[in-house]
Amino acid sequence: MKPPPLDYRRAGTVEEAVALLAEHGDDARLIAGGQSLMPLLAMRLAAPELLVDIDRIDGLDSVAESDGRVTLGPLIRHCRMVGDPAIARAAPLFARAGPLVAHPGIRNRGTLGGALALGDPAAEFPACALAAGAVMHLASSGGRRSVPAEAFFHGPMETAIAPEEMLVAVELPAPRPEDRFAVREVARRHGDYALAGVAARARVAGGRLSDLRLAFFGVADRPVPAPAAAAILVAAPGDPEALRAAGEALAEEIDFAGGAQASAALRRHLARVVLARAVADLLDAGPGEAAGRAA
């Protein structure tokens, strides 16, 4: 279980990194925290000729807020999602998901950009990006472009990032005072990938939900939105009948995947379970302290 022969270059700037990508194309891979890429190398599921180390590029681990928009740097490590008050304020969904992601030793290295660029359908942060309405900013030697989260995740480990591109920023709407956030998942053990999970954001006023965005993870080939279920819940929040109907809508709008870990039927069931818990969190009907924790 050793990485294959490869070359290694450290990029000091985004320009250097994308120039190396332009030169080497498919033969190069960016490495940041390396917590997913290193296992892929060890198992020989990835064998790039060149690793371009972007971990020490200055200025890519900041949290900035202006004009109602939040910009998260791709080199923000997962451990900061757990403990950084600036992130708890500016990106509450990611802060809630943080403790559910892997284990402390992995969170000390893993990065936001790495998790999004990997596009693991069972991972928490891609679903948070989708529920938050994030926009991914990509750079290449040819310029920059932005891709909304809805168009970013293409399939298992597949995203809109082209071989010569690098994710340089994640932009989201800043939380408004009446916004509420919830992340719920069911996993076999703490830190394992979820069998089913949901990231949810809504405006809550007087026991009513509006502008509800749901993104499920661990249930299909990519993080998936659930607009039909959300519409039902907005019409009648907290109503057990609406919750049941929303659960049924999930079965219609999500193509649940079966596999060695769980059958499609089990994931469909668990999606309804986590949805009910997330809605309770949003409405603060459930134990607020438990919001975002594994059940």
Added chain:
Amino acid sequence: MTGTVAVTATINGRSVRAEVPARLTLADFLRERLALTGTHLGCEHGVCGACTVVVDGRAVRACLMLAARIDGAVVETIEGASDSGRLAALQDAFRTRGALQCGFCTAGLLLTAAELLAEDPAPTREAVRAGLSGNYCRCTGYEAIVDAVLAAAGTGDG
């Protein structure tokens, strides 16, 4: 195409310069080049936590880091942490509570537990379990390990 990379790092307080193959992991570098074999290699893909070391103040998996990436870093292995005495209370609690059998996972657990206690000096039992969830022990069933960490924190019953 197999490159080598020149690195200079501080390892257990000593400055180390080396030319390392780009593909070499930090774990193999520590064990095979520096004979720091207290860093144990279990799964080699980041699951078991046995190879945990401290890089720039954070506990990380040495199998998930290339040696090429430690240039300029401060690295502490179980040898350095043990010699410094900073783990003494935890080590004593592990010994007293029977929190190890074969010892393969112990180095990683001690370094992970030390970070946990540095961040949360009075953790709940649940917080200890969550904090150690990335370190596998195949002998003890974890109860004694959690007891030992709580005892070292002074929040256990002994």
